[in-house]
Amino acid sequence: MSNKNKLIPLKISGVGYCVPETVITNDDLTKLYDTSDEWIYTRTGIRERRFVSGEENAIDLGYKAALNAIKKANVKPEELDLIIAASSAPPNLYPSIACRIQEKLGAGKIPAFDITAACSGLIYTLEMARAYIGAGLYKKILLVATDNNSRLCDWTDRGVSILFGDGAGAMVVEEAEDGVDDILAINIKADGSIGEYLTLPLTGQNCPLVEPCEEKPVHIKMNGKEVYKFAVRIIPEYIDKCLEAANMKAEEVDYLIPHQANQRIIEAIQQRLGYSDNKVISNIKYYGNTSAASVPIALAEGVEKGKIKLPSTAILCGFGAGMTWGVAIVRLREGIC
DSSP: OOOGGGSOOEEEEEEEEEOOSEEEEHHHHTTTSSOOHHHHHHHHSOSEEEEOOTTOOHHHHHHHHHHHHHHHHTOOGGGOOEEEEEOSSOSOSSSOHHHHHHHHHTOOSOOEEEEOOGGGHHHHHHHHHHHHHHTTSOSEEEEEEEEOGGGGSOTTOHHHHTTBOOEEEEEEEEEOTTSOOSEEEEEEEEOGGGGGGEEOOOOOOOOTTSOOOOOOOOOOEEOHHHHHHHHHHHHHHHHHHHHHHTTOOGGGSOEEEEOOSOHHHHHHHHHHHTOOGGGBOOOHHHHOBOGGGHHHHHHHHHHHTTSSOSSEEEEEEEEETTTEEEEEEEEEOTTOO
16 A cells, blocks of 8 residues: 655546447347346346447547546646556557557657556556656656457357446546645555456467467456455455545545446445445446446546536545456545546
8 A cells, every 4th residue: 555655746637538439228239148128237237338339449449538638637648758558458469558549649759558457457557656656757647447348258148248338538647736645545456366257368379389279269258256246345345444544434535436347236335335325426327347447437427427526535446357456545626527
């Protein structure tokens, strides 16, 4: 956990998001499976999701989300010092999403790289930005979380494919010149021993001169029951740890903005905190699980639609393949969206 007392304070200056135009409803999925809107909704809380179409991909979504966040932050692309992109399933391993967004923004030859922490991606990049700014290495950093998992679903696997949607969220963070730190507490963790709960193998083949390897299909595989048990156990525990680090009580935080994986998981965390519905930001009904992008989309859309009043404080939390997880308690200033 960060020791913020020794770090230069960080300001969240702008957030933005982008989702594809194509809407796929639960009724649409009945063309692929023996299912129904009621069956999907009662198990997941999802009624529709957005999918990329044609050649659209996570880079396009991330670029548009980045433009929105930069505009809100009143920052020009050439003022950025670093770009970090988080994605569960980038269109290419290289060149990275961050490098492609750097090019499209015209941000100059600043460092740019991707990380893979799955659905915890935004929290992970925020902790990295915290360290970079806190150490005085960079002043303005663009964080982008973007995914198009619809391309990597096994469309014969009803249990997994109904869950995911595509989208992107972005955040501009910078040195807080007023000395007020917008990160009140942050904690990221991982446990590789349970990584088999959620996997996405890459394909490939060995050199013909050696023994061949097993060729695996490039599809998302998930043990939904174990992921659920993991999330409802670990996230409340680490929310408590962050509340203690921030010297706050749950009731003193204005909003909970969780990873949008399953409405039942969101409700379990909500009940543990004792929060009313108006303190919990959930948009899974309309977007499904947008993976790394889900937390920043929920944040930016929540502010845009007036569900999140500013200024305020919020708990951001995510969990995903790895297994990874992270929690941050942040200050949300007026004008970020």
